[in-house]
Amino acid sequence: MPLFINRDQIFAHQVHLLEHKLRSKEERILELETENAILHLRLAECLGKLRREREEEIKALNHHQHQRDAQNITRSALTKLLSEVQAVKQDLSEVFAVYVSFATELEEQSKQLMGKVEQVSSSLNSHCGNEIQNLQAHVAGLERSLEEEKEKCRAERQRRKELHNTLVELRGNIRVHCRVRPVLPFDHIRSSTSGSGPASSEEVVYAISDDTVMVNGLKTGMPMQDKMFEFERVHGPADSQDAVFEEVKPLLTSLLDGYNVCIMAYGQTGSGKTHTMMGSQPLHDHSRTQQEAQKGIIPKAAAELFRLISEKPAESHTVEVSVMEVYNNEVFDLLARDEQGNAAGQRRDVITTSSGAIQVTSLTYVPVCSASEVMQVISSVLKLRARCPTLVHTDSSRSHLIVTLTISSKSPNALALARRLQSAKKDMQRSNQKEWWSPRCRRANPAARHSSDELFASSASSPCPSPSYSPCPSPRNSITQAPFKTKLQLVDLAGSECVGMSGVSGAALWELSCINRSLSALSDVLGALAEQRPHVPYRNSKLTHLLQDSIGGDAKLLVMLCVSPTQRFITESLQSLGLGTRARQVQKEQPRKKNNTLKVK
Structure with missing residues (x-):
């Protein structure tokens, strides 16, 4: 049977x-492409290595070339320097030869001159020796006399100053210091009220000595006049x-001696009152020493006060x-606090107590332990x-600032005196007990009165007699020591100024009016005291x-x-x-030292 061939299957x-x-084939192609x-990558790496090696070779060649060039330059420079050194050596040898010749000649001339000088000196010593010695002794005597006169003058000046200060203290006059500030940039601004005449920035007030101020040219447009203020x-x-x-410092010692002290700065706006009292901060960062030097009277007085206290018993x-501040004729307590506990100035009343002292009702006091x-x-x-x-000052104070430091002192001397008095009274009680117990013993027994008077007179620091110092002892012998208080008042007054110059308006006019009225009242009080009028208008x-x-x-x-x-600013x-x-013409009461009140019960 013939075989059947399927072509489709074969195809x-x-x-x-x-x-x-x-x-x-495609897989092979991919392998080949990979x-x-x-x-290619290996080829690129090889090429890179070759390129780098070539660059390194080029750099090495260039470096060697530069080294060869530098060596050539160095050789040429050394060759040139060697030739110059040889030339300098030649010049030095020539100069040394000239020096040797000059030195020899100079030595010979020096010997000749020394010989002549010796001859002249011997002749002068023989003829003028006595006169030179006399002149030297006379000059030395004059120098000693000059030093002695300078020392005497210095001592007399110091003695005159001490006597003057003692006289001022005994008379009770107000002490007045004056400070003339330097010319500042705002002084060069011409005022609308200056009119014709000298420029408003012309300096006319001078400190010509340590106690005299001279004002030159009192009125513009008139002949120059000089006036002195001492x-x-x-x-x-x-x-x-x-x-x-x-x-100012010597006044602070009186605080601890029992005297009240007040220092106030008075002057026109922009005259430097706040700078004098409070000081000013430097415009740039300075050392601590420079910052301390810029401080005013108030911080320095506080530091000095605590320094003096540190020397006393603990x-x-x-x-x-x-x-406080007095603003628009009202007294404000700047340390008072509001309901939230923030500082808020509150109005206070000024009253006169039955003893004649001035007291501010409900005034806030803050205890402090240091100047800081x-x-x-x-x-x-x-x-x-x-x-x-204002037009005069960019930060003008419109109120009078009053800083009060109240010092409470306990006197150990007063306590010792009280103990001495009590011991003496006990001795007198034991010697004459019956008579001392009589209510009229001091008047009935002259001997006892005399002994008691001698006892009181023997104590230099004893206060004035009062009923509390009766020599009749109490059945309860006890001593209470009540501290006495003194105060340091530091006042930075607001500046006086005229409306036309300050350029204020509106509510500021009332502020200016109050400032000028209060300063005028201060002037009236000083005038009344100087003229010793029976009534002094403190309450105006x-x-x-x-400040009464x-x-x-x-x-x-x-x-x-x-x-x-x-x-x-000549008017102000x-x-x-x-x-x-x-x-300076005010003759106050003689300062009286406050004493501790001793109570013997």
Whole structure:
């Protein structure tokens, strides 16, 4: 039976074989392409290595070339330098030869001159020796005399100053110091009221000595006139804050001796009152020493007070601070707190007690233990002080600031005196007990009265007799020591000014009016005291009423006049200098030292 051949199957088989071969070829092609890519990568690596090796060879060749060039340059430079050194050696040898010849010649001439000098000296010594010695002795005597006269002059000047201060203290006059500030940039602004004449920035106020101020050209447009004002101390523009405080420091010693002290700065707006009292911060960062030098009287006085207290027995003194301002003729307590506990100035009343002392009702006192605490308290409330910019000053104070430091002192000497008195009374009681127990023993027994008087007179520090000092002892012998209080008042007054120059308007006009009225009241009080009038108008202003104890009492008062040096402020400067002159004429009561009150029960 013949075989049947299916061609389709044969063709399909052949197609399958061909497809298999095609896939094999394609896989081979992929393998070859992969190998080709690997070979390309290897070729690229080889080329990179060759390129880098070639670059390194080029760099090495260049480096060797540079080294060869540098060596060639160095050789040429060394060759040139060697030739120059040889030339210098030749020149030095020639110079040395010239020097040797000059030295030999100079030595010979020196010998000749020395011989001539010796001859001349011997001739002079033989003829003028006595005259030279006499002249030298005369010059030495004159120098000694000059030193002695200088020392005498210095001693006399110091003695005159001490005697003057003693006389001022005995007479009770108000001490007045004056400080002339330097010319500042705002002095060059011409005022609308200056009119014709000298420029407003022309300097007309001078500190010509340590106690005299001269005002040159009192009136614009008139012949030049000079007027002198004398004060206890005058500070010029070059005087530092330390120099100003050195003249104030002696007053602080009186605080612990039992005297009240008041220091106030008076002057026109922009004359440097706040700078003198509070100081100023440097515009740039400075050292601590420079910052200390810029401090004013208030921080320096606080530091000096606590320094003096540190020299006393521990816990013998306590200090409290209060801060007030007089604004629009009203007294405000700047340390008072509101309901939220924030500092808020509250109005207070000034009253006169039955003993004649001035007291501020409900005034806030803060205990302090160091000068830094004092300044922290003051700095925390300074922002509450009324201020307003004017044409004269960009940060003008519109109120009078009064900082009071109250010192409570316990005197150990007074306690020792009380014990001495009690011991003497016990001895007298044992010697004559019956007579001492009589209610009228002091008047009935002259001998006992005489002994008691001698006892009281023997104690230099004994206070004035009073019923509490009766020599008749009490059945209960006990001593109570009541501390006495003194106060240091530091006052930065608001500045006086005229409306036309300050350029204020609206509510600021009322502020300016109150400032000028209070300063005018202060001037009236000083005038009344200087003329010894029977009535002194302290109550015309809250300022003078508040400072009544300091102005007219037995406190030691120092007025620091701050004046501007230029023609622009000549009217206000003359007004300030005039007030200082009137203040020096005030003869206050002689300062009385406060004593501790001893109570023998």
